[in-house]
Amino acid sequence: MTRRTRRGQKAGSGMAGAFTPDALEVAARHVVVGGEHVASFAVVGYPREVYPGWLQPLLSYPGRVDVSLHAEPIDPVTAADRLKKQLARLESGRRNDDQHGRLLDPQVEAATEDAYDLAARVARGEGKLYRTGLYLSVHAPDAAILVDEVAAVRSLAASLLLDAKPATYRSVQGWVTCLPLGLDQLRMRRTFDTSALAAAFPFTSPDLPAPDPTSLEAPSGVLYGYNLGSQGLVHWDRFALGDQVHNHNSVILGRSGAGKSYLVKLEVLRSLYRGVEVAVIDPEDEYRRLCEAVGGAYIHLGANGARLNPFDLPLHTRAxxxxxxxxxxxxxxxxxxxxxxxxxxxxxxxxxxxxxxxxxxxxxxxxxxxxxxxxxxxxxxxxxxxxxxxxxxxxxxxxxxxxxxxxxxxxxxxxxLFTGPTTTRPESHLVVFSLRDLADELKPIGTLLTLDAIWRRVANPANRRPRLVVVDEAWLLMAEKAGAEFLFRMAKSARKHWAGLTVATQDSGDLLGSDLGRAVVANAATQILLRQAAQAIEEIAATFGLSAGERQFLLSAERGQGLLSSGTQRVAFEAIASDIEHQLVTTAPGELAAYAAESPDTGDDIYIDLDDTDTGVAAA
Incomplete structure (x- = not known):
């Protein structure tokens, strides 16, 4: 049965008439407002853990969807009393099941654990409780399109672990609840604590903040990938000093095979597009193809005639x-x-x-x-x-x-390595020092000497420009105290010379297991965590203050997925690369063999002209 009402002439006069529909047609599961069909839903089921901005997919839905969040604080005394009764009911049910030999219900166990944690935080004054209602209204021009839109929105809600129930026979109340009137006529509420409510606040976003929120310019910096918590991209500018970025340093931690070197090479290539000069210490000869593609300088330490003399004085050539x-x-x-x-x-x-x-x-x-x-x-x-x-x-x-x-x-x-004077002083936009052919006993000293050679170029006051210094597999240097001290001094001084130090390692224990290693991490404004091993996650979580959800994400992250953290901001992302970039940065043996088979005569014939801005933008 459908009821139709029409406002009279007197009701439509005045200020209220500007916001009152000409007609309202009410059906069981939708209303027709001024010729537009509207269906409303109340969310009755929620995920156990949420992250800041977790409602962003609903807010950025391409169709018209109204998201209404109603919150009402609960008196602390009432909250404590209700939590006590809820814990009593949960414990009573658990004991009853145990006495009758029934299997434990995982959902009840999880609810009991959460209730104890919530009660403890409320008792310590670390949070409060709120009655919260989340409602959705879907708009469509006709009934057929409304059915499709409702199915799409409910599917999207289900992907967020939200159980959205239609406001059957309460369609008018559902529509009014989603209007900006502050009226909750459905009253389908759930108890939230402070942190959960803050994460659901409609104006929070899982994206990193722009350096200037009022600017209409495109985001600057390097494209790291796409945001796993929203539909946006993750751009980050390490050289834009501000409230979140106090220096240009970065630390990247990830287990073997997590995509650590892949991400570093993408950042190197995209930094070159921006005119940043880059120097790389490459222990596994992984950057050679990239270096040759952009016309960089490749120095193969360990080869005959390749020497670095530690006695060289730091002389600078002026203009x-x-x-x-x-x-x-x-x-x-x-x-x-x-x-x-x-x-x-x-x-x-x-x-x-x-x-x-x-x-x-x-x-x-x-x-x-x-x-x-x-x-x-x-x-x-x-x-x-x-x-x-x-x-x-x-x-x-x-x-x-x-x-x-x-x-x-x-x-x-x-x-x-030491039998004569230094044989090469490269001058290039990308300099790669390969240590693969050095004996294992020489790799720490080789890393130190190359860092020193790079630092002399960085510290040249006559040639100031933004620079990146990449130390891949930094555990080779951190394993020695003298090398760790040199790296720490470089991390503290790099900002003064317009340089950023990137420290990447798969052995987080060597970096976090010493005071100097933790100091290097503390002096990195940009911190990137990729997939971690279960044996190292406790130390990682304690050092970076990870939540339980973030810990689980890092344990199960796919290759190339990780967390980018700077200051109080943290975002989950997945690295993306164009086809040309992927060919230059991948180290998968099968893919490299396939590329070699495609061009057996010329080998890797990719070349990128860094002076061609169109090429750089397209590849990024």
Missing amino acids: DGRRTAPKDALLRRSLFLHTVLTLLLGGEPSAVERAVLDRAITGTYQRAGITADPRTWARPAPILADLRDVLAGLDDPRAASLADRLHPYVDGAFAG
Whole structure:
């Protein structure tokens, strides 16, 4: 049966008439308002855990859907009394089932656990309880389209674990409830606590905030992927200092196979589109194809003739061609050599040995004609063999012992990296230092020397520009105290030189298991967590303050899915790449073999012109 009402002339006059429909046709499950069909629903079932902005899919539905959220606070005394009665009912049911030998109901167990947790938080004053009603009104131009729209909205609600029931024979009350009048005439309510209600607030969003919310410009920064909690994309600009971004550093943690290096290479490529200069320490030779595609410089440490001399002074070439250096360049280089020797000697020297090394370092520079006079700093730097000879010439048994311990790196099996002056000083928008062919014993010192070479370029005051320094598999350096200290100093100083440090590792224990590692994480404004192993999730959760839902997400995340966190903002995303980008950054053996089979003569023939802005935008 359908009832039709029409307002009279008198009722339509005045301000109220502007908001009153000309006609209202009422049916069992919908109303027709001014020729538009409206069906209303009340949500009676909710998910156990929610995240901020979890109602965003309903708010961004392409059709017209009104979402109405009614909240009424509950007096704390009344809330405590109701929780006590609810716990009594749940416990009574559990004990009754146990006495009769029935199997435990998982839903009852979950409800009991949640009730205890909620009661504890209410008792401590950490939250309050609210009577909350969530209602939906679906609009359509005719009855046939309304049926389709209702089915689509209910399916969307079901995907969010919401049970939406139609307001049968209460269609007018449902329509009025969804109007902006503050009237809840359906009164299908559920008790929410403060955090759950805040997450359901219609104006919250799972997207990262824009640096300038009032700007109409397109989001700046790098595209990381699409948001798993909304229909938006995740753009993040590490160089846009503000309330959320205090430095340009980033840390990426993920278990093997989680897509860590894939994401890092995507960020490197898309940063190059923006004119950011990038230097990469690549322990597994994974960045070579990307480097060749963009015309970067590739340095293969471990190959014949590839050397880095730790004695080189940090000289900078100015625009007029003159070479300059900081006033304390020689002192800084001597201190850095102590770090290098600590790694080479396999442990921290004693105080007496450190004093012997300090005298030997000074003597080595003096034999090369380099003194405290800056005019001598442009002379050829000594090499490690010169230091060994100075130590051997000292009349001290400790110096002789140190010289013997340096023998493998001067004349022995590990001498290739130190047998002469530095062979290359690359100048390119992308520089990749490959460490794959270095012996395992040399990879920590190789990482340290490449970081030093990169830092000298970053710290050049005559060539300031945004730069990224990527340390992949940082556990190689964090395993040694001297290397960890150097990385920590770089993390603290990078922002002053317009540079960002990216630390990526699959062994989170080496990074979070030491004070220096945790300090590196604390100095990273951007933190990205990919899939984690069950053995490491407790430490990860404690360090980053993860909720139970976020922990479960990281344990079950697919490859390329993760959490991007900066300040108080945290967003779940999945990395996306174009076909060309995917070919450049993937390391899947099957895919690489297929690409090689497609072009057996030329091999990887992809080339990206970074000066062509259209190419960069299309690939991103």
